[in-house]
Amino acid sequence: MNESKISVRYPKAFFSLSVEKNLSVAVKKDVDTLLHLFETQPGFKALLASPVLPASAKKSFVDKVFKEQFHAMTIDFLHLLLKNGREIYLFEICLNFNRLYSLQTGVKFAQLTTAVALDKIQLDQFSDIIQQMFGSKAEVNSKVDPSILGGFVLKVDDQQMDASVSTQLRRMKREMVNVIKN
């Protein structure tokens, strides 16, 4: 079976309903929280994918953890996924939801990784640059990762500019190894 149909159709329905009801901003926030959870808590995906846990257990988990902070519509959506047994695809669904949201609003989501924290002015400069290059507004989400040593990694949708020191060092190493090998 073509799995990508599931991870495309669910977010499409979810998104268009949220737009109809004028709730897309609130729902988007919930989706971002979920994506953040997937990134930081590897156990979350495993829990959703676990065939041992019955849907009822997963449902009560969703209610306990998310009911307070999420919009009722997101909770309903999660319940629907659980009812249809499609909770494994939640991660892909969230990714596709964001893609639809960015298409609708025309705002690109950029992920900026730097070795040290940037101040507000620098971040604004980045979003100006993105606007110039891609011709649309951008919401810059910044992240600090000391392991890249210096420079920055900017990712806008599928496009990535890797101007980090660590990558350049790695590239240099590879070229030197190639020269020595030959």
Next chain:
Amino acid sequence: MAGLKPAEVSEILKQQLDGFKTASEFEEVGTVLQVGDGIARVYGLSNVQSNEMVEFDCGVMGIVLNLEEDNVGCVLLGPSEKIKEGDGVKRSNKIASIRVGHGLLGRVINTLGEPVDGKGPISGELYEMPFERKAPGVIYRQPVNEPLQTGIKAIDSMIPIGRGQRELIIGDRQTGKTTIAIDTIINQKEFFKKGNPVYCIYVAIGQKGSTVANIAKTLQEHGAMDYTVIVMSTASDPAALQFYAPFAGAAIGEFFRDCGYPALIVYDDLSKQAVSYREVSLLLRRPPGREAYPGDIFYLHSRLLERAAKINNTEDVAKNMNDIPESIRHLVKGGGSLTALPIIETQDGDVSAYIPTNVISITDGQIFLESNLFNAGIRPAINVGISVSRVGGNAQIKAMKKVAGTLKLAQAEYRELEAFAKFGSDLDAATKAVLEKGSKNVEILKQGSASPMTVEEQISILYCGTQGLLMEVPTDKIRDFEKDFLQLLSAKYPDTLAQLNKGILNDEITHALEEAAKKTVQNFVF
């Protein structure tokens, strides 16, 4: 690193920094959703093309095979252990390809073109050739008209192969399929020495490393590696490398073909390739069909074998051939050819299984090997009755055609009568004669491995057989007779052999052959 001086390092640094790109550019990336069993599903990469190479964060390369609505399926060309969910994947903007050049000759490489024989990097200029390329169109081809001499009497006489033909070698395990292919490669040495080499490519798919090492050694011992490339993917390589190996071989063969040389490629064997393609397809969740092979297994083999061709020898036409890679456009010449010898292994002689019937229908004929013939000591164990060459007849040299024209039918008739003769002893004289001649011809057609024979020698000995000059020689002495006869010919009748080589067969020559045969026969009559 022992011999490296500090100055050298800084020189290298300087050289590298000189051409080093410091400005970063936007690249297209994706994220790994799922990885395992040699495949990965990647989110993003929305503009990636089918068959494009992608690079994972850890340096492993992959090839995109499935483009789906919101993700792409890739096969990995390396170990999957280092790849994690959430890793980045970069587009390379390069369709899967291999770097080919004359430097590959004499080398053993893997599917990606990396040397695996420990002889250092590939030397000489290399050109990028894509794995998947459309076969030449009709106007760029020409009918098969030149023989590809295998050096094996039974094949060159009864199942002749022409340059640009696709001849299947099919049979159970342990029937000598690989031996026929290797002997054919060894026989091309004659042409290499004369300065019109037939470049050979041996593609080993899913074989044991030791087997490939043995083959490389055999070729080396017979001086055949000078014009041969071995492409190997062992049984322990990822399935993707195994099913792309024939395509890598075909790309190398096309390089020689399009540069105007004759080339020969052996795919050993396509049944294993089909199995690895099935593995990848099932893991990519493509729907299974008969014997769980995917629906496009026929197309996989037909598009591969269609690339074997004889190219038109008109320069202007050849230069306009379709889909020539930019890298070799300036080298293209007409008149080249790529002959393919695919090998298929059957189970218990079952040629009506899925893959064998597919490949039989694609190729221009088949050489069928049987284990009971092999065990009876008839080697090569070719079953003449069901082996055919659909186009090779036009490529046979005239003298051979004249001498061996009736041999195939006669041998088939002999096989039929032989079965009847077992029941009774009352046989008429005509039947006895057929049986007698047939059994002697069977002896003549026997040939040891790695002992190819020139075409003139083949014609001479076959002439004796078909003309019934051996009636007085006992069957078990035929092989000794052959040895003595050929020795006598090369010592006393070199002119006759030279003329036979040119394809001439006139009364003078037949006379000389008969004279030599009579002389030799005397030594065997008691």
